[in-house]
Amino acid sequence: MPRVLAFDVNETLLDLKALDTAFEDLFGSAAPRGPWFAQVLQLSFVGGITGSYVDFTTAQRAALQMIAERQGVSLSEQQIDATVALMTSLPPHPDVPEALGRLAATDLHLVALTNSVQDVAEQQLRNAGVRDLFAKVMSADAVRRLKPAPEPYLAVAAAFDVHPGDVRLIAAHSWDVTGALHAGCKAAFLRRPGAVLSPVGPQPDLVAGTLTDLADLIVRRDCR
Template sequence: MTKVIAFDVNETLLDLSSLDDAFEDLLGSAALRGQWFAQMLQLSFVGGLTGEYVDFTTAQHAALHMLAERHGHTLTTDEATAVVSRMSSLPAHPEVPGALRRLRTTDLTLVALTNSIQTVAEAQLTNAGIREHFDGVISADAVKRLKPAPEPYLTVARAFDVDPAEVRLVAAHSWDVSGALAAGCKAAFVTRPGMVPSPLGGRPDIVGADVADVVDQIMTMDTE
């Protein structure tokens, strides 16, 4: 039986499209925001694979400079910092606050599980107006192993004294869902625009168009 719901934060709960104007102004195209996020993930994952840990904020700065160079631009440190700092004030997707409020009426424990460093994660949820809905905020930075490595998911299980099989991750990233399933947790996939589940490995038993859809299914499957 599921006891803990662990929500990914960036893109799953929070809307990164609010950064589009910054990419338009600095690099000439809002479309580069997606490339930046993908580059940041690559740098973070390479750090994990090579044993040279890179935290999410450091990876975001590095990815921004790489992207600028690739497209013939030069960013100052202050310009890069201004973009990265906006990660702390992203808005929640419209359906998220209401969906979380509904889930709080159940006996399930809610936790935010993110690759963002702890201070950024707390600021993100507070500024988005949804921190009150969570029983805890866990950063993968605390164990210096970013998702989809197993340690962050297992940290959630240990923190709330439950078996990994009693934890369900909710995420809009196939790599995050795959990591949770490989760690022995359940998962729910949020198919935000452009997001599709991986055809490889385990499959989540809940798939929904947004967090509200996923929460509806969780309340049917994971509550008594």
């Protein structure tokens, strides 16, 4: 039975739609925001596959440059810095504070597990008003292997001195869920709008459309 709940942060807990205004200012439309984050993930994953580590902040900056080139827009270093800095002030999704508070009141340990670098992750959760609900904030950057590589999930198990099967990941990303399951952890998929599970490979045992509903399932399944 899971004893540790490991929460993904970006998109799972925090709402990237808050970046839309900045993307409208840069590109005249918020539409490139989705492709930008997809490019961030691609750069991160390629770094992991090739053994050439790319931290998440570097990937965000590089992806913004690539999107700008694709859009035929020239961005200054100051514009790139300002846009990437907005990642530290993303608001939580509306269902996050109450659901996290409910889970934090159980005997389960809550940890934030993110690909964001440590100082950014701390700022993100503090600015979102939920940092105190977590026992730990852990960045995959500490092991220089970003999710969905197994090392970040195994680092959570080691930090709490539990078996990987005693860790449950909660994420709105299918790739994150797959990574956790392959590392031997449990997983719960949060079906945020537009998020779908891959039909390939192992499947999570818990799925819900809101964190409120997912918290209900976790309490029934994982709490003693």
